[in-house]
Structures are given as structure tokens and as C-alpha cells.
Amino acid sequence: MRESLQTGNKHTKTGPSRYVPADSPYWEADDNVVLSAEHLTLHVRNRDGSASPAVEDVSFNVRRGEILGIVGESGCGKSLTVMAIMGLLKPDVKPTGGKIIFDGRDLLALTGKEREAINGRDLSIIYQEPMTSLNPLMKIGKQLGEAVSLHEKVSKEEIRKRTLDLLTEVGIQDAEACMKAYPHQLSGGMRQRVMIAMATICKPQILLADEPTTALDVTTQAHVLDLLKRINREYGTTILFISHDLGVINRICDRVIVMYAGRICEAGTTRAILQDPRHEYTRGLIRSIPTRDRKGEDLPCIPGRVPPVEEKKDPCPFAPRCGRAMDICRTSAPSVRGCGGGHIVYCHLYPVKGKGEKKGGIA
Amino acid sequence: MKNGKFEFRVGFVLTGIILALAILSVFYTPYDINLMDKASRQISPCLSHLFGTDNYGRDVFSRAIVGTRFTMLVALSTVGSCTVIASVLGLLSGYAGGVVDEIIMRLIDAINSFPDILIALIIVTILDYGKYTIILALCVTFVPSFTRIIRTATIQYKNEVFVRSLRVMGVSDLRILLVHIFPNTWPRLLSTIVIGLSNAILAEAAMSYLGLGIQPPTPSWGRMLQEAQPIVYNAPWVALCPGLMIVVTIVGLNCIGEGLRKRYLT
Amino acid sequence: MNGKESGDILRVEHVSNYYSQGGLGILRKQEKNQVLQDVSLTIGRDEFFGLVGESGCGKSTLGNAILGLIPYEGTITVAGLDRAKVSRKEFTRHIQAVFQDPLSALNPRKTIGFTMKEPLRAHDIGTEEERDQMVARMLERVGLDASYAARYPRELSGGQRQRVCIGAALILQPELIIADEATSALDVSVGAQILNLFRTIDVERDFSMLFISHNLNVVYYLCDRIAVMYKGSIVEMGTADAVYNDPLHPYTRLLLTAIPDFESENYKDRQLLERFRPPSPGSCAFYHRCPHATDKCKKVPDLRNKAMKGEEEHLVRCFYL
Numbered sequence: 001m002r003e004s005l006q007t008g009n010k011h012t013k014t015g016p017s018r019y020v021p022a023d024s025p026y027w028e029a030d031d032n033v034v035l036s037a038e039h040l041t042l043h044v045r046n047r048d049g050s051a052s053p054a055v056e057d058v059s060f061n062v063r064r065g066e067i068l069g070i071v072g073e074s075g076c077g078k079s080l081t082v083m084a085i086m087g088l089l090k091p092d093v094k095p096t097g098g099k100i101i102f103d104g105r106d107l108l109a110l111t112g113k114e115r116e117a118i119n120g121r122d123l124s125i126i127y128q129e130p131m132t133s134l135n136p137l138m139k140i141g142k143q144l145g146e147a148v149s150l151h152e153k154v155s156k157e158e159i160r161k162r163t164l165d166l167l168t169e170v171g172i173q174d175a176e177a178c179m180k181a182y183p184h185q186l187s188g189g190m191r192q193r194v195m196i197a198m199a200t201i202c203k204p205q206i207l208l209a210d211e212p213t214t215a216l217d218v219t220t221q222a223h224v225l226d227l228l229k230r231i232n233r234e235y236g237t238t239i240l241f242i243s244h245d246l247g248v249i250n251r252i253c254d255r256v257i258v259m260y261a262g263r264i265c266e267a268g269t270t271r272a273i274l275q276d277p278r279h280e281y282t283r284g285l286i287r288s289i290p291t292r293d294r295k296g297e298d299l300p301c302i303p304g305r306v307p308p309v310e311e312k313k314d315p316c317p318f319a320p321r322c323g324r325a326m327d328i329c330r331t332s333a334p335s336v337r338g339c340g341g342g343h344i345v346y347c348h349l350y351p352v353k354g355k356g357e358k359k360g361g362i363a
Numbered sequence: 364m365k366n367g368k369f370e371f372r373v374g375f376v377l378t379g380i381i382l383a384l385a386i387l388s389v390f391y392t393p394y395d396i397n398l399m400d401k402a403s404r405q406i407s408p409c410l411s412h413l414f415g416t417d418n419y420g421r422d423v424f425s426r427a428i429v430g431t432r433f434t435m436l437v438a439l440s441t442v443g444s445c446t447v448i449a450s451v452l453g454l455l456s457g458y459a460g461g462v463v464d465e466i467i468m469r470l471i472d473a474i475n476s477f478p479d480i481l482i483a484l485i486i487v488t489i490l491d492y493g494k495y496t497i498i499l500a501l502c503v504t505f506v507p508s509f510t511r512i513i514r515t516a517t518i519q520y521k522n523e524v525f526v527r528s529l530r531v532m533g534v535s536d537l538r539i540l541l542v543h544i545f546p547n548t549w550p551r552l553l554s555t556i557v558i559g560l561s562n563a564i565l566a567e568a569a570m571s572y573l574g575l576g577i578q579p580p581t582p583s584w585g586r587m588l589q590e591a592q593p594i595v596y597n598a599p600w601v602a603l604c605p606g607l608m609i610v611v612t613i614v615g616l617n618c619i620g621e622g623l624r625k626r627y628l629t
Numbered sequence: 630m631n632g633k634e635s636g637d638i639l640r641v642e643h644v645s646n647y648y649s650q651g652g653l654g655i656l657r658k659q660e661k662n663q664v665l666q667d668v669s670l671t672i673g674r675d676e677f678f679g680l681v682g683e684s685g686c687g688k689s690t691l692g693n694a695i696l697g698l699i700p701y702e703g704t705i706t707v708a709g710l711d712r713a714k715v716s717r718k719e720f721t722r723h724i725q726a727v728f729q730d731p732l733s734a735l736n737p738r739k740t741i742g743f744t745m746k747e748p749l750r751a752h753d754i755g756t757e758e759e760r761d762q763m764v765a766r767m768l769e770r771v772g773l774d775a776s777y778a779a780r781y782p783r784e785l786s787g788g789q790r791q792r793v794c795i796g797a798a799l800i801l802q803p804e805l806i807i808a809d810e811a812t813s814a815l816d817v818s819v820g821a822q823i824l825n826l827f828r829t830i831d832v833e834r835d836f837s838m839l840f841i842s843h844n845l846n847v848v849y850y851l852c853d854r855i856a857v858m859y860k861g862s863i864v865e866m867g868t869a870d871a872v873y874n875d876p877l878h879p880y881t882r883l884l885l886t887a888i889p890d891f892e893s894e895n896y897k898d899r900q901l902l903e904r905f906r907p908p909s910p911g912s913c914a915f916y917h918r919c920p921h922a923t924d925k926c927k928k929v930p931d932l933r934n935k936a937m938k939g940e941e942e943h944l945v946r947c948f949y950l
Contacts, residue, residue: 073816073817073818073819074787074816173905188684217683217684217843218683218843218845218884218887218888218889219683219883219884219887219901219903220683221887221889222886222887222901223901244816244817245817245889246817246889246891247888247889247890247891248889249891250889250890250891251889251890274891274892284818285817285818286891288817288818288820288821289817289821289846289891290821290824290846290847290849290850290851291846291850291892292846292849292873292874294850295849295850295869298825298828298829299821299824299825299850301818301821301822301825302818302821303822305786305788305789305819306786306816306818306819308786523733524728524729524730524733524734525733525734525735525736525737525744527698527728528726528728528734528794528797529736529747530698530717531696531698531721531724531725531726532721532725532747532748532751532797532801533717533718533720533721533722533748533751533752533801534747534748534750534751535718535751538751543736543739546738547736547737547738
């Protein structure tokens with residue numbers, strides 16, 4: 001996977017503008033892209049009727065077979081982005097710009113019927129709290145069986161067999177007992193496994209995972225992450241993984257996008273982001289996590305707070321908390337800059353390369 | 364629309380009209396409400412008698428706006444005393460739990476298990492007619508629902524983290540209950556009160572209609588409807604004015620209640 | 630057991646706790662589930678003590694028992710006072726708490742100042758004016774400013790609310806603070822600020838803390854000693870360095886390998902030391918997941934000291950150490 005991230009040298013377009021279309025030099029369009037967001041902008045309606053941007057100008061490509069992480073703190077827009085992909089935005093959130101291209105179509109422009117055909121079959125989602133997506137009054141076996149029969153017309157016996165197989169595949173040891181259980185009788189980890197089984201019945205092309213392990217204990221979390229990795233490897237399912245935890249991201253993701261206050265800060269391979277972060281926000285985030293060797297010292301944490309969605313933000317939303325902010329950060333939004341190896345950063349601290357310059361120069 | 368602004372506006376205009384008329388009636392009525400005039404019996408609505416006259420030649424509009432006062436008095440005092448009683452019972456029952464809760468709730472269940480009108484009948488039979496009897500009867504039938512609402516809210520807040528942290532701070536139970544939990548139940552209580560008012564108006568009308576309420580010649584909306592019943596084919600307008608007043612008040616109050624619910628409880 | 634010097638601020642001795650569950654109303658069959666199983670620990674003055682474990686292991690239950698919010702069996706003394714024998718008012722002078730969810734930990738209808746003055750009012754400290762000053766000073770100490778006293782909780786961010794909660798807990802100058810997952814609900818960058826706040830405040834004024842968390846990294850960062858809990862009993866207890874860097878109990882080791890780690894690259898393929906087997910009643914609590922368990926483990930092991938000579942106490946509940 002990593003090799004495919006190495007950018008080619010086919011760059012012929014003009015230099016990077018403020019906007020980064022999917023065909024920008026840093027986000028090389030290739031055959032491997034299954035889903036791409038282009039300048040996605042979402043507005044949330046506030047209580048007083050005005051609208052604030054919750055996701056602004058977000059562009060990224062998801063490549064076939066990869067596990068792409070989106071990491072950020074609450075209110076950074078990571079969940080909204082996923083909901084926009086699934087077409088599950090609440091009525092007070094409106095897409096106001098950009099596109100989400102999947103299979104040659106703009107997902108934001110689909111009708112209800114077209115959406116139904118895609119959700120569950122091509123795109124599937126698992127949430128943080130599986131209990132909310134399971135019917136508490138129906139046994140697991142029946143719920144899964146119904147989901148199976150929704151997509152295929154098969155006999156009862158066949159459905160039962162399929163359901164058992166599904167549960168075994170997601171690592172539930174006593175699948176028979178699990179089928180007879182009600183959701184509340186299962187542990188959090190088991191419920192999440194059942195949800196994963198349900199979400200992968202149709203072997204979707206893309207599985208969206210919205211903080212699927214946040215509510216779980218660390219040991220269970222590790223197992224569920226391993227399961228997701230196995231699904232990714234064995235079925236080639238592309239996974240878009242949302243988390244606030246850099247450790248979890250490190251365990252599972254090939255590439256990461258870091259988001260802050262509705263915008264992308266930087267993106268690149270997991271190794272590049274965690275070992276060699278470029279954006280001041282990512283750096284601050286990594287520094288502020290208590291680890292083995294930080295005992296006894298003050299955590300160098302980022303001052304200030306995450307701005308609420310309705311607050312008016314600087315063009316670079318991180319500027320008020322950034323130790324290296326310059327005047328330009330408050331007057332113009334940073335364009336994308338490449339750091340080589342597919343690592344990009346939206347920050348004025350890094351040079352924008354001139355028109356026609358080869359990628360090699362940036363890297 | 365989202366914050367219930369529309370509902371508020373409609374509600375306040377409608378109840379405002381009724382209230383204004385009620386206040387007006389204290390100072391001025393177009394005709395003496397007890398003036399019986401044989402010459403002007405059952406006049407259909409016209410310019411001098413806006414809503415016509417009744418069987419005895421009394422002006423329906425004048426009687427209806429005076430009737431507002433009585434109806435309002437009954438509704439307000441019923442809901443007022445009911446709120447006080449229910450607050451005490453609900454807070455106690457919800458916060459104390461256990462045996463206290465059990466006793467209060469079973470009492471409430473006992474009241475609930477009789478039809479409201481039966482309770483009212485019994486009370487009126489024992490205590491004789493009069494406005495205080497009506498208020499008492501309505502109060503008894505209204506207390507259960509009010510108590511339940513306050514009890515539910517109390518239980519909900521009792522389990523909130525902030526109550527736990529107040530206990531840890533060393534704040535006394537009584538203070539937690541009165542200063543911290545009770546005000547939190549107000550939004551819900553307020554919408555209950557408004558809906559309660561409209562229910563009380565309906566209940567008073569119903570009781571007066573059945574002859575359990577206020578005695579003649581004092582006018583009240585229910586009383587007027589009852590008096591209009593025998594002549595409804597000859598003079599339907601006699602029922603129109605009090606009926607309309609009831610409808611306007613109920614719709615107005617319910618609008619306010621809905622507005623409150625939308626603003627505070629969603 | 631730790632040396633019982635008189636300097637201990639918290640002493641928990643053989644505390645057990647049950648909760649009953651069952652059907653409806655009078656048909657309820659009293660089914661007792663044991664949450665805490667004979668837990669004993671002591672916290673010294675000015676010591677930060679960490680309690681780690683998975684959800685449902687009983688760590689919060691222990692915190693609530695110490696705060697006197699739930700019934701328990703055994704003895705809990707704070708600053709020499711037995712919770713079962715003194716009034717709430719007297720007890721709460723010595724012990725305060727910070728809870729997990731700063732969203733619901735403040736009365737939404739009262740201003741910050743009003744809530745922060747509550748403990749002072751409850752204990753009749755100062756005049757109204759003095760209280761205002763104390764609140765203003767405390768707000769500054771927790772990194773806010775006096776103007777926050779007039780605000781309502783909904784106007785504050787999660788981190789600010791947690792600062793207010795910490796301020797309200799500190800305003801009585803208690804000797805012990807129970808912090809139950811105090812940073813878990815906060816964003817990473819805000820949680821770090823709160824951790825720093827705990828450290829700086831500790832330098833300014835002495836108090837002990839029982840820091841309850843599921844996050845071993847955070848506990849290690851902040852605490853002097855750590856106890857690891859599993860299924861209601863303590864399986865390992867010792868200095869933070871000993872437990873974190875030289876874990877003995879298989880469960881502690883499992884926890885440590887499972888912690889999401891963003892620094893090491895080989896973490897991606899790290900295997901968990903875990904083996905599942907059918908549970909056996911009356912066995913060691915960790916029996917069904919332990920990679921080393923044998924038939925010997927079908928009994929409950931005692932908590933034994935495994936420290937070398939000259940080292941500080943390091944207790945482990947395992948037969949094979």
C-alpha cells in the first residue's frame with residue numbers, strides 16, 4: 001500500500017491554489033481511488049437560525065484496499081464528513097459546497113432510491129455505540145438473519161447457516177449461543193463484533209467506522225481493531241476509520257488525515273504523521289499525550305480550547321492557539337503544501353512551490 | 364418556528380383577548396347581566412346585542428365576559444393550589460424514594476382509580492355547592508398527574524452527576540432538593556400548569572353544565588351552555604358566545620403550552 | 630497491607646459491596662452480585678494514588694463507597710474519621726470529588742459562582758463577601774478568571790467546566806480528592822491541560838488524590854502509586870514505576886500491551902498475551918483469560934508482596950510469581 005502512496009511525476013496542472021481538487025498534484029488521481037471528497041463544505045444551522053461552517057473545504061481521496069484514518073478532537077468535523085458520505089446528515093446540517101464522488105457519481109446529489117441501493121451494499125457504517133443500532137427486543141440471530149435475507153432470497157436454513165458463519169467470522173466463539181441472545185446480554189465488545197458482522201454481510205466496498213472502539217476497554221479494543229484489520233486484508237474492504245486516539249490510528253491505519261475545527265491540517269502516511277508531524281496542531285497533540293517518558297514533567301499542551309462550531313474562526317482556525325502563528329494566518333487560509341511522499345500540510349510555515357515545479361522538488 | 368415562537372404568538376394573542384375581556388367586564392359591560400327584559404327575549408345577534416340575548420332577555424355577550432371571571436378564578440385557584448400540593452408530594456416522593464414514595468404513589472393511584480367526575484360528585488354531595496367546593500373537587504382530581512410529573516423530574520435530577528457532587532460538597536438534602544432540584548423542574552412544571560389551566564376550564568365548564576358548579580344567577584361558561592341547551596334550536600346563538608370563549612381560551616393555552624414544551628423540553 | 634502509619638489519609642479495609650438485581654416489584658428475586666471483593670488500600674498524605682481497571686471492574690464503585698454515596702461492608706476512614714460514624718457535613722470537609730462528565734456535574738440553572746459557593750455555605754465558612762473573594766481566587770488558580778463566576782455552565786467548554794469542578798472540589802481545602810475519570814471525557818489537548826493543572830495545584834497546596842481511570846498511561850503519568858483492579862479485587866499494587874515498568878500480574882501485562890501506543894511502529898502487529906478458556910467458579914478472577922493459568926489457579930490467590938529487599942512494596946495476586 002505504501003508504495004502506491006508515492007506520488008508520480010505526471011504533474012502538469014498549475015501550482016496549488018487555495019483549493020485542492022482531487023486532481024491536484026498532491027492528491028494524484030489514480031485508478032485506485034474508490035471515493036473522493038472535493039472541497040466538501042457543510043454548514044450547521046445554529047439555534048438563532050444562522051449557519052456556521054462545520055466542515056470547510058475538505059478534499060481527500062480514499063484508495064482501494066487501504067485503511068484511511070481521520071483523527072481530530074470533538075467538533076473537528078470528522079463524524080460529519082462520514083455522515084455526509086453515508087447520506088445520514090441530520091436535517092440541521094446542509095452540504096453547501098463540494099462533491100463526494102463514489103463510483104462516478106456525486107453522493108450528495110443522490111435521490112433516496114439511489115442512496116438505498118448504495119448504502120449497505122457498497123457503503124456500510126459502524127458506530128461508537130452498537131447498542132443504538134441494534135433492536136433491543138430482537139434476538140441477535142433474528143436481526144442478523146433479517147439483514148441477510150434483505151439482500152438475498154434464500155431459504156431459512158441457508159439464512160441460519162449464513163448467520164452462523166458471519167458470527168464465527170467476526171471471532172465470536174460460541175456463535176450458537178450468541179444467536180439466541182438479546183443485545184443487552186452481550187458485552188460491548190461482542191455487540192461491536194455483531195455490528196461489524198452486520199455491516200459486512202454484503203462485503204461492502206467501503207466500511208466507515210465512526211469511533212468503533214472508543215466505548216470499549218483497551219483489551220477488547222485491541223481485538224476489535226485486529227478484526228477490522230483482518231476484514232481489510234481478507235476481503236479487501238476499504239476502511240475509513242474515525243478516531244480521536246492517535247494510538248488507535250497507529251495500530252490500524254495506513255494513512256491519516258488530521259482535522260481541526262472543520263478543516264484538514266495535514267495528511268500522509270501514519271508513519272509520517274506520527275513520527276514527523278509538520279502541522280503545529282499535530283505536533284501539539286502528540287506532545288500533549290502522557291507517555292512513558294513524560295512522567296514528572298509538565299505536558300507541553302496546546303493553550304486555549306477547541307473553538308465551538310458557531311464561533312467565527314480565523315482563516316487558519318488553529319492560528320489563535322498556534323505558537324508560530326504569523327499575520328498571514330489571520331488573513332488568508334493556508335493552501336496545501338507537499339512535504340513529499342504524499343505528506344501534505346495546510347500551513348503557511350511551509351513553502352508553496354512555484355508553477356510547473358516538479359513534485360520531486362517538493363519532496 | 365423551531366423555538367415555538369409561532370405557538371407563543373398565537374397563544375398569547377388568544378388568551379390575551381380573553382383576559383382583556385375579563386378585565387373589561389369588571390369596569391364595563393354593555394348591559395346589566397341580570398337585567399331581564401321580556402321585550403328583548405331571544406334576539407338574534409345584531410349591533411345592539413353582539414351575540415344576541417337569551418331566554419330571559421339578558422345580553423349573552425355581557426354574561427359571557429363576566430363568566431370569564433368566575434371560570435378563570437376557578438381554574439387559577441385550582442391549578443395554583445394543585446401545584447403547591449403536588450410540588451411537596453412529588454419532591455418528597457421522588458427524592459426520598461422507598462417507603463415514602465410507595466405510600467404517596469399508592470395514594471395517588473387510589474385517587475386515579477376513580478373516575479374524576481365521580482370524585483367531584485362525591486365531594487359536591489358532601490360539601491354542598493359553591494365555588495370552593497368546585498375548586499376542591501377539581502384540585503383532588505388534578506393532583507395525581509401534577510405529582511407524577513414533578514416526581515419523575517425529581518428522580519431524573521436526583522440521579523444527575525451534579526446532585527451527586529453537591530452531596531459530596533456537604534450540601535444538605537433539603538437544600539439540594541429546594542435550591543437545586545426544584546428550579547430544574549420548573550420548565551416542565553410550567554407547561555403542565557398551562558395545560559392544567561385549560562383542563563381546569565374544561566372541567567369547570569363540564570361541572571357547571573351538569574349543574575354541579577356555580578348556582579344561578581351568577582354566570583359561568585358551563586352554566587350558560589347548560590341554560591342554552593333547551594333553546595338551542597330556537598336560539599343557537601345563546602350557546603355560541605360561551606362556546607367560542609371556551610374554544611379560544613383552550614386553543615390559546617394549549618398553544619402556549621406547546622410553545623413552552625418546544626422551547627424548554629426539546 | 631501497607632505500613633499503617635498514622636499519616637495515612639485514606640484507609641480502606643476489607644471493603645466489599647454488593648448490588649442486587651432481579652425482576653419486577655414484589656416478584657423480585659434478590660440476586661446479589663459482588664462488585665467489590667475485600668478491597669484494602671491506604672493512601673498517604675500528599676500522595677497521588679492511581680486506580681486502574683476496565684469498565685465494570687469496580688473502580689468507580691470503590692470511589693463512590695469512599696465518598697459515602699453507596700452502602701458497603703468493611704471500614705473506610707478518611708483522615709481518621711469513619712464514614713459510617715460521622716455526619717456527611719463533617720466528612721465532606723476532608724474529602725471532595727471530581728467526576729467524569731463535566732457536562733452534567735454542574736447545576737445548569739445556577740451560575741458558576743453560586744455552585745462554587747455551595748460547599749462554603751454548607752460548612753458556614755466566611756461571610757457572603759469573603760466567599761465571593763474565595764471563589765474569585767479559586768477561579769484564577771484553576772486557570773479561569775473571576776468573571777466566570779457570573780456565567781452559566783452552558784456558556785463554558787468541557788475543559789472550562791472541569792476546571793470549575795476542580796475549583797469547587799478544592800475550595801474547602803480537603804485532604805483527599807477522588808478524581809473519577811476526571812479527564813476521560815475531555816479532548817486530548819484539554820485533558821492534558823487538566824493533568825497539568827492537577828500537578829501545579831498539588832505543588833501549591835498539599836492534598837492526596839485517588840485518581841480513578843481506565844487509562845494506564847494517564848495514571849502512570851500523574852500518580853506515585855498504582856493499583857490495578859480486575860473484577861472487583863486488586864490484582865497488583867505498587868509504586869507507579871514498579872507496576873508500569875515491571876508489571877508482574879498477567880492482567881497488568883495484558884493491559885500494558887493493549888494500550889494504544891502512537892510512538893512505536895511495531896505496535897501494529899503486537900500480539901496480546903491472552904488465552905481464553907471456560908471460566909471456572911471459585912477460581913482466580915483472571916483464570917479464564919490468563920495465558921499461564923494451570924489447575925492451581927482454580928483457587929483464589931492472596932495478595933502477596935513480591936518486592937525485592939530494599940524496594941518498596943509491590944503486591945501481586947498470582948500463584949506463579
